[in-house]
Amino acid sequence: MEQFFELVNSILTNIGVFQFGCGQELTMDDRLEDFLSLLNQRKIHPNKIYMVTNAMLLHKHNISRFEQLGLNKIQVSIDTVSEEINKILRRKTDINRIMNNLLILADHHPALQIKSSSTITFLNIVGVSELISFGKEVNASFISREVWDFTDMGITPRDEQYFTWMKALALKQGQFMKLEQSLRNHPMYPMMEFYPSSAQEHWKSKVEQY
Numbered sequence: 001m002e003q004f005f006e007l008v009n010s011i012l013t014n015i016g017v018f019q020f021g022c023g024q025e026l027t028m029d030d031r032l033e034d035f036l037s038l039l040n041q042r043k044i045h046p047n048k049i050y051m052v053t054n055a056m057l058l059h060k061h062n063i064s065r066f067e068q069l070g071l072n073k074i075q076v077s078i079d080t081v082s083e084e085i086n087k088i089l090r091r092k093t094d095i096n097r098i099m100n101n102l103l104i105l106a107d108h109h110p111a112l113q114i115k116s117s118s119t120i121t122f123l124n125i126v127g128v129s130e131l132i133s134f135g136k137e138v139n140a141s142f143i144s145r146e147v148w149d150f151t152d153m154g155i156t157p158r159d160e161q162y163f164t165w166m167k168a169l170a171l172k173q174g175q176f177m178k179l180e181q182s183l184r185n186h187p188m189y190p191m192m193e194f195y196p197s198s199a200q201e202h203w204k205s206k207v208e209q210y
Helices: 002-011 032-041 063-068 083-089 095-108 125-137 162-169 175-182 197-209
Strands: 017-020 048-053 071-077 113-120 140-146 192-195
Touching (some): 002 032, 032 063, 063 095, 071 095
Parallel strands (some): 048 071, 113 140, 140 192
């Protein structure tokens, strides 16, 4: 908490968007409201405050209080509405619990933006339409990213089966582009963003330049 206080009160001089979470599940931390409170107390307030979560533990937190402290948007990492596929792609999470939490969130907190963030793989590409239908129920917008191997950026895989998994999950050439094209007449298309692996390569080059 002391480090966070120093970050938002001494190190940062201006904040456009402050995002909690990415690469870890922030809702496992019982201090989340305390972090939001500290951010809310600083003299220069962020224009927007976002959270990135898998939404499985949202029911354990006071979302109304989070809104009072300035939370604007929750970006949910969700790849499928299929229980079977979710058990493979996001182990130890319960898609039924996640979907129920999001339905409650949309019903009780309509002003809070929900963004569905999905990694599109060989396993879940056939279920994108069902995921979009659920997203419509909770008034979500959508981000779809083509699965991509980040190890050439020097990142060490956490699982020894990583390369076997990547081979099984990778899409065929042009498959992601065909997905986007198939959705262009969908009424929810204006709410969608698509990031093929080529676009991610572009951002990777920006990171390397930096």
